[in-house]
Amino acid sequence: MEIAEIIKSLSILQVLEHYHLKPNRNKMVCCPFHDDKNPSRQVYAETNTVFCFSGNCKMNGKKIDAIQFIQEVPGRISRTV
Numbered sequence: 001m002e003i004a005e006i007i008k009s010l011s012i013l014q015v016l017e018h019y020h021l022k023p024n025r026n027k028m029v030c031c032p033f034h035d036d037k038n039p040s041r042q043v044y045a046e047t048n049t050v051f052c053f054s055g056n057c058k059m060n061g062k063k064i065d066a067i068q069f070i071q072e073v074p075g076r077i078s079r080t081v
């Protein structure tokens with residue numbers, strides 16, 4: 001299987017759910033890459049990507065896909081699953 005196919009078959013919403021991140025009605029989740037109290041990470045289900053709008057975020061300005069999300073997400077979150 002090509003990497004592109006794997007990424008396509010991996011739903012960002014499923015990945016977020018795995019980390020207990022539920023998009024709100026504006027399709028925003030609390031960002032796991034910075035100390036986020038109000039959801040500032042936008043979920044783009046159509047393209048399977050997420051984007052953080054916070055200036056405090058180390059991942060700010062980067063649109064990432066499901067694979068990059070899993071790679072970058074802090075260990076403390078995945079261990080709680």
Ligand SMILES: [Zn+2]
Pocket residue numbers: 031032033034036040041052053054056057058059060
């Ligand atoms: Zn962030």
